[in-house]
Each structure stands twice: as structure tokens, then as C-alpha cells.
Amino acid sequence: MKRDLDIRVAIIEDDETIREGYAFLIGNTSGYKVVGAYRSCEEALKKIANDDPDVILLDVELPGVSGVEALPKLKKLLPETHILILTVYEQEMLIFRALGNGAAGYLTKNTPPEKIVAAIHEVMEGGGPMSAHIARMVISSFKRNESTPLTRRETEILEQIATGKSRKRIAEELFIDLETVKSHIKNIYHKLDVHSKADAIKAAKDNKFI
Amino acid sequence: MKRDLDIRVAIIEDDETIREGYAFLIGNTSGYKVVGAYRSCEEALKKIANDDPDVILLDVELPGVSGVEALPKLKKLLPETHILILTVYEQEMLIFRALGNGAAGYLTKNTPPEKIVAAIHEVMEGGGPMSAHIARMVISSFKRNESTPLTRRETEILEQIATGKSRKRIAEELFIDLETVKSHIKNIYHKLDVHSKADAIKAAKDNKFI
DNA sequence: TGCAAATCACCCATTACGGGTGAACACGCC
DNA sequence: GGCGTGTTCACCCGTAATGGGTGATTTGCA
Known part of the structure; x- marks a missing residue:
């Protein structure tokens, strides 16, 4: 050609x-x-x-x-x-x-x-x-914020939430109890000062915690 | 120094x-x-x-x-x-x-x-x-898939879902009815052959539709 | 040895979700 | 002019998920 x-x-x-x-x-x-x-x-x-x-x-x-x-x-x-x-x-x-x-x-x-x-x-x-x-x-744009207030596990769970998975499914995939996932989420919300999934994801992405 | x-x-x-x-x-x-x-x-x-x-x-x-x-x-x-x-x-x-x-x-x-x-x-x-x-x-890694089966509106809504927002909130922010959002989501699920938020997000990300 | 991290428990009310079916209207294309 | 597609909205159903309160146990690192 x-x-x-x-x-x-x-x-x-x-x-x-x-x-x-x-x-x-x-x-x-x-x-x-x-x-x-x-x-x-x-x-x-x-x-x-x-x-x-x-x-x-x-x-x-x-x-x-x-x-x-x-x-x-x-x-x-x-x-x-x-x-x-x-x-x-x-x-x-x-x-x-x-x-x-x-x-x-x-x-x-x-x-x-x-x-x-x-x-x-x-x-x-x-x-x-x-x-x-x-x-x-x-x-x-790839770089994470190294001074995140979230622990390793909290970050992991928030990442899972950001994929749209339910708490139940996250619990199953991480081999932990649903109550534990709930507990982590409550801590995440407190640390990020938010009251919903969407706000937590936004706050975490804005600050490059996830 | x-x-x-x-x-x-x-x-x-x-x-x-x-x-x-x-x-x-x-x-x-x-x-x-x-x-x-x-x-x-x-x-x-x-x-x-x-x-x-x-x-x-x-x-x-x-x-x-x-x-x-x-x-x-x-x-x-x-x-x-x-x-x-x-x-x-x-x-x-x-x-x-x-x-x-x-x-x-x-x-x-x-x-x-x-x-x-x-x-x-x-x-x-x-x-x-x-x-x-x-x-x-x-x-x-930034490049979108140009041959997406999703329409403009469906892509927009799936992106919103991927931020963790509820259907109600998406409806409010796009100035459309909750029923319309539900309708789009049903179409998205059919096109991607999935039955949940998480699977839709995964399928769309894997294929770079979002 | 103490503190942070991670784990699990039980309570509550509200909201969100997934799916079925149908219909109106606008726009572009042949 | 009609046909398909995209976008919009409606009403039905039952189940599952969410946000929040309070408290307890255990593990590991400093």
C-alpha cells in the first residue's frame, strides 16, 4: 500500500x-x-x-x-x-x-x-x-499519598468498596466476617469525616489514599 | 548541605x-x-x-x-x-x-x-x-476503548456508579428521574451481561469502557 | 507493657438494589 | 415516511445493603 x-x-x-x-x-x-x-x-x-x-x-x-x-x-x-x-x-x-x-x-x-x-x-x-x-x-497521577491516615486494611477495604462490591462480598473475598468489614468502614468514615460510600471514595481519591 | x-x-x-x-x-x-x-x-x-x-x-x-x-x-x-x-x-x-x-x-x-x-x-x-x-x-493505560457498546449516557451513568453514588443521587445530579437512571442501569447490565454493580464496573474497567 | 490494628458481636431504622414490563418522544438515516 | 436507537419516565415486586451506636477480644510491634 x-x-x-x-x-x-x-x-x-x-x-x-x-x-x-x-x-x-x-x-x-x-x-x-x-x-x-x-x-x-x-x-x-x-x-x-x-x-x-x-x-x-x-x-x-x-x-x-x-x-x-x-x-x-x-x-x-x-x-x-x-x-x-x-x-x-x-x-x-x-x-x-x-x-x-x-x-x-x-x-x-x-x-x-x-x-x-x-x-x-x-x-x-x-x-x-x-x-x-x-x-x-x-x-x-499514579503516585499514592504516603501520609494516608488509613491503615493497610482500611485502604484495602476502601479499594474494594470503590469497585462497587458489597460489604458481604468483600467479607467473603478477604475471609473475614461481615461485622469486621462494617467495623473498618465505620473507622474509615470517621477518619475521612464522611457519611457515605460515595463521599469516602471521593475523599480518598482526591487525596490519593487509594 | x-x-x-x-x-x-x-x-x-x-x-x-x-x-x-x-x-x-x-x-x-x-x-x-x-x-x-x-x-x-x-x-x-x-x-x-x-x-x-x-x-x-x-x-x-x-x-x-x-x-x-x-x-x-x-x-x-x-x-x-x-x-x-x-x-x-x-x-x-x-x-x-x-x-x-x-x-x-x-x-x-x-x-x-x-x-x-x-x-x-x-x-x-x-x-x-x-x-x-x-x-x-x-x-x-489511559486509553479508552472506542468500540464500547454503551451509549454516551450509559457510560456517564456507569462512571457515576463507579464513584459509589446511589441511583437517587445520580438522578439528582444529572437532573433526571430515578426511574430513568434505573432504566439506563438495566440496559447497561443487559449489554455487559452482568447482574450487579460490582460486575458491571469490573467488566467496564476491564474493557476500558470507563 | 501498652497502644494501634484487626477482629467479631448485636442492636436499630432506612435506603438501595435487581428485575419485569411497558410507553412516550426526539433524532437521524435510508 | 417509517424504522431504529437513544433518552426519558412509570409502576410493580421482594431482597439485600447501608449507616450508625456501643462494646469486646486478640495480635503484633515498639
Whole structure:
């Protein structure tokens, strides 16, 4: 299907200077080829399927249909294509929405040109290129709060509650009595100063206790 | 406190050849200094506090106390120190446990020496260095399944259920009737072929529908 | 030896849950 | 124009789960 061995790159970016800059950079790197460049998602969604790109560089802050909104549509149109996000913003919500919608990498626009080319290569090799600060935020999102007021057992039980299991089922799976589970839950509620499952789960997640 | 401007690195690694190799590499790079090298976590936990390291390179597959187990203890001992995981394994469970326990980065042992030094630098600058394949796995963990059988509304309601909220509360927050929520839940259960909250949440999470 | 953690017990009233059946209305698609 | 899908709401049923009070025992680590 591919017409040669070059990595086929498409660019979706509204700023002409930046778009042309990327196109020039990538087009002049051996092994890479620009097969499409668009100023909007609407335009790209109509024509990009014909470009058969391996990688799409996607700006998230576009006028009209934003990059994150277009992501699922691009993925549906080109399921095998890797999509790299390019942005000036480093907002957590935006990052996690983009990654949840199928982005294969996330780069900030201060990324030096040679690193962008390296990222395209990396994503083709099964990697997940991210700018340093983005990577740190992603890693942080996994990190638990080490100064939890909950004991080991309480944390374990709250995790089970957060999966929707009933106290009875939790008791059975942990080989303890239902009364013991109730007792732990009462202690959890006191420590977190809440009066319901939902509030306990929210408080614990907000504070990264679970 | 710091005796000079070098980045202070400690190494915990049982294989002597590898340990010495890293020590030699880092010690001979200007701007870096090896302040400790240990063959086990037990040994490291006793003495490492005196080294006052900026970064610790930590092997996860150690005899005795494993790297992941030692992570919380090291973090408690040296809260300001960045810990970089070094491993041959790329198991998801190990990666997410390590990141959840406070690791600042995750490198595989096939990482070339100059990249290890770069990773130490990157972590000092607020980055989160990861090997390419690890980064892809981390990113994948965020990705939703685009071919969900659930509708938009059903997904929304299942997400609410997964936070532990009651149907009544969900109805209030979405400004719809309790009966409507019940109706959606019945449809969700049918689609996922389950008969309880817990099973629905599990099925949806396993398939990345939520 | 003492304190925290984990275990179990019995009390109470209220609410939530799972399932069946049916129906109205809006929207897009052929 | 009609058909399917998605969203909304209604009324039925019985069982199970929840939140809270009070108190007691045992185990393990410091």
C-alpha cells in the first residue's frame, strides 16, 4: 500500500508559520515525508484519509473543532495511524483527555525540531514520546499519598468498596466476617469525616489514599 | 548541605558488574558524583541517609527486600530524593506499583549509558524519564476503548456508579428521574451481561469502557 | 507493657438494589 | 415516511445493603 519506505506524516495546525515550519523540517529529513498539512480539523477530516499517514501531528488548540474532539474521529478514520499531540498548554485535564482519546504521545511546542523528528520515529517503534514535564505529570497521577491516615486494611477495604462490591462480598473475598468489614468502614468514615460510600471514595481519591 | 554542585547519585543493584559499570559511568561524567553503591535494600536503608543523594538508581529485582517494597521506605527516609527504577522486566503490574510508590522514572536495563545519565539530569529538571516501551504502556493505560457498546449516557451513568453514588443521587445530579437512571442501569447490565454493580464496573474497567 | 490494628458481636431504622414490563418522544438515516 | 436507537419516565415486586451506636477480644510491634 505504501508507495515507499518513508514515514508518512500529516500535520494539523492552524498557525501557518508553525505548520510550514514543521512541514519544511520533516520534509527535509531523510526517511520522512509530509503527505498532508491542514489548517483545521474539519478540513483534515475530509481529506486526510487519502493521505494514508503513519503519523499525525495534531495541535489541540484549534479554532472550530478542537484537537481533542477530533481525536476519536481521526482514530476511527485511520485506526492504524499514530497521533502525536502538539500544544503550548500543560493542563492536566487536557493531557488525560487526549491520552484517553487515543493520542500516542504528547509534546509541548517548545520541543526542539530534532526532538519532534525523534518523537515521530519513537512512536513508529512502539514508544510513547512525551515532553519531560508532561511525563512527570503523568507519573504523578499514579503516585499514592504516603501520609494516608488509613491503615493497610482500611485502604484495602476502601479499594474494594470503590469497585462497587458489597460489604458481604468483600467479607467473603478477604475471609473475614461481615461485622469486621462494617467495623473498618465505620473507622474509615470517621477518619475521612464522611457519611457515605460515595463521599469516602471521593475523599480518598482526591487525596490519593487509594 | 550539599558539598558541591555535582548531582549526587546512589546506586542499589545486586549485580556487581552492573553496579560497578554504572558507578564508573556516572563517576566519570562531569557534573555527577556517585555517593553510594549498595548490593541490597537492607544495606542501603541502613546507610543511604548519610549519602544525601539527589537521585537513587534502584533495581527492582533484588534478592531479599525487593525494589518496589523498599520504595516507600526510601521515600520516607529521603523525601526529596528522586528515585529512578532500573529493570529488565516490563510487566504492567510492576510498573504501576513502582510509580504508585513514588518512583520518578522507569528505565529498562537495555538503556544506553548516555541515556541513563540524561535521565538523571531530566529527573533533576522536573521530568519523568521512561524507556520508550514503558511510556507506551503508561499511555495505553489511559486509553479508552472506542468500540464500547454503551451509549454516551450509559457510560456517564456507569462512571457515576463507579464513584459509589446511589441511583437517587445520580438522578439528582444529572437532573433526571430515578426511574430513568434505573432504566439506563438495566440496559447497561443487559449489554455487559452482568447482574450487579460490582460486575458491571469490573467488566467496564476491564474493557476500558470507563 | 501498652497502644494501634484487626477482629467479631448485636442492636436499630432506612435506603438501595435487581428485575419485569411497558410507553412516550426526539433524532437521524435510508 | 417509517424504522431504529437513544433518552426519558412509570409502576410493580421482594431482597439485600447501608449507616450508625456501643462494646469486646486478640495480635503484633515498639
